[in-house]
Amino acid sequence: MFQFKLVLLGDSSVGKSSIVHRFVKDSFDDFRESTIGAAFLSQTIKIRDTSSDSTEDTVIKFEIWDTAGQERYKSLAPMYYRNANAALVVYDITQQDSLSKAQNWVNELKNKVGDEDLIICLLGNKLDLCDSSDNGDKRAVMTDEAKVYAEEQDLLFYEVSAKTGQGVKDVFQSIGEKLYQIKKEEMLSKKGRQAASAKDSVNVKLQRPSTNDPTSCCY
């Protein structure tokens, strides 16, 4: 089984915790308490490996760190995103401002983590509030605007709703597949080099070396 560490970043109240709870517990709560520090949750998914001939699904486990959004706590984030395999950077589609906050996060991740293999996914949340057929459409960030940015930066991009659940599973599924792909390649190349010992890959935990100083926040 594979384990991956995943972290959620983004402005306060964009719905990070709601997304995680939708994914992990398939529930939504209008009054979920604000996050302080960070919250930890985990969930597993199955990946079908199309390239191999085995019909067995591979199980992967996400260890998810859901962080607090307010800028004041930004300096703590490195503690949570260190060693992460993927980052979900969330904004609120109905709040223009939250996209620029998300972009700041993307920059920080690219500068500080500086790891090619870190998968960053840009997520627009609260899609349920954007019903174009209805004149109550609250959309403030156009899909194209975010999409263009995501392509430029080479990010995955989705619009979802934690409230209805729309798109949430897909996000994690595709991140999982991508991480699995990377992992497999990594192992294959290793195998090529030292043709041994990769067989018992059952209990592999991906730990990437920490590139940022873990204690940078407080000491």
Next chain:
Amino acid sequence: MSTKLLFCKAKTFIHPTKQAGDNVSGFLIITSKDDLSKQESVLTWIPESGLNRKQANFLNAADVRFGGSEGNLGSSKMDSSILIEAVGMPWSFSITLRCLYSLEFRQPSPNGWWHGSIILHSRSPEEDDTMPVLFFHDDICPSSKERTKRLNKSFTPFSDSGEIYWGGIDFRNAIRKLVDLQKTHVEPTMWLVNATLDDLRNFSPQQLEKKVNLSRDELDKSKSSWWDRLESAKWGVMSAIADATSKTGTFVGGLVKQHPLVKLAERNSDNPYVRKMLENPRVQEVQDDFDSARVYLAKWALGVKQQADMYQKNHEIDSFYRKLLITELNFDSKSDVQFTEEELSTALERKFPVTQQKWESFFDSQGRLSLTVNEVKDFIFHGGVQDFDTRKEVWLFLLNVYPWDSSADERIQLTSLKDSYENDYKNKWLTRVEHEDPFEEEYWRDQLCRIEKDVRRNDRDLPLYQFNTVDGRCPDPQGNLPETDENGDEHCMELKNPHLLALRNILVCYNLYNPDLGYVQGMADLLSPIYYIVRDEALSFWCFVNFMDRMERNFLRDQSGIRDQMIALTELCQLLLPNLSEHLNKCDSSNLFFCFRMLLVWFKREFEFNEVCSIWEIFLTDFYSSQFQLFFMLAILQKNSQPVIQNLNQFDQVLEYFNGLHGTMDWNDLMTRSELLFIRFRKVMNVMDKKKELNEEIPNSTGTQSSGIELHELDENGNEELVQLPSTSTYLRSLLSKNIVIQREGPRTKNSIR
């Protein structure tokens, strides 16, 4: 001024001689004057013979009435002439309740050979002599007879307290509603009125009998069997889970089943050799590949340990902590640092909550405190406040809105505070005009928005905040939970619940009050319990302002205040929990970052709301230290150290473990541990101070190694190269102070982090 009759018992007798014929029958009554506190109520005994017919009828009727009222106090008006006339009657006496020191309740003999009686003791010795023993002749007292009849009918000759009923119990139940009455442990017939903590402790001798110097042997024995028990329990849990999960086949189950330990356990469930092997470092290495299961394991282990602790505690209450002191806090008879019996019984006796009556007994007739502030805090620290209404008063004192030396009148006149809130802050906000600087304006809007967002999702599971309706009640009285909102659109829902609005208003006003700091996430969590208890917007605002004086340091932009606390905690941990400290070091967690949330909002997210109130109340007393939260944190570390050391070895694991503690902790137990840890800390600091003095006095001497803790060393040449003594750390020093630490945010600029 009118007099009210609160209680009356007929056929209470004085027996001046051994001759039954000399017995004097009378009424035992309690009366109060309208505008005086319950503490000022007066107990009077009046001989029947001194009363005219009308008066006697009145009191006889009252006796019957109280007999039927299930122990509720009366409130009927009474002709005060009865009391005035009573003064001159033979044998009569009266005493203000607050002047009573103790009451003895002597039960009647079961076979009716003698009557039940009470003996009153006054605080002043002279008065004491003038109060005769009162006998309750239940066989001829209408109210007692009536009550006995009713109890017998329901086949329970016992009163609520489980004692055989007699008239004195009616009296006791009445007086309990007026003053604080505590049964003593030495002498079960003796009850103390408005007892001081010292009295209570003195009369509670079970602590004193035992000495902390348990013999080593005995201890080792109990310790090893204790761990055996724990180990085997853990073993049981693991195999039980493996068993259960093999049937359910959930993922977690699968995960657990794959754990090498579980596999081993399954295969060799009763093989002692396997157990031994598990302790082998190799086995530990195998485990390392299976990190996530370790956190589960750690939690199981803690759960099991807690159950075992509970068991232990319930069975050997006192010795539990005494053993803990020695086994886990490294406190043995050889240590320099010893607890005195007094300190121990203080820390271990946490069972005298501050009741309404107790609280009232702290004040004199002007409503001024008649105890020292420290005595009051001792009560609150060690017993907590029992009921909700009392808590409101207490918190207003603890949060310095009521000055400790104020009188009741002065407190009533706090309208100026209300005005100031309304005019200086709330109005300023409501009449605020747009700021000319667009940046400032944007900041302001941002803050408002942030506050609303957080208030909207703050403690919404509490009934007070639950429903967003104008009156805060459930919109559908049938009890069906309403749909989200009219349009189901929670996103732009306007706040309507008056209590949520109050929270919002207070936070916005605080934003004006302290513009440099502003609103920071987490503050809503801090305000919520205060408002919940105080229930008044203006008073809560001032409480919050004062509370934020000490909490501001948690929210500074550069995190320096929180960092200081973590440093202090780290040093504490090194000093008092060296093993854990070393292990956390290995886990890359020595900065104790995982304590962040607990320190930031004072454990609000780890405990249930009511528990949070109890915990904060204790912190707010500053009884030992203004930073007692750090000792509470230390107690949490200490409590969890075993499972952490055994099972966790990475930063993320430790973080995850401490993130998931909600609902797993017993705050009372932790508070006792905190206190013991503090006392130990204070002693260690003292010993080191002495040591330092000694070292300064005899410089360059190589032979000064006394029996103290060896925290400083001589270098190879034997020169006194002083290793920094922890006692010189300013962080640790500050923990001994009761003055709150105030760290202010610097001026806010355009570039400041929001």
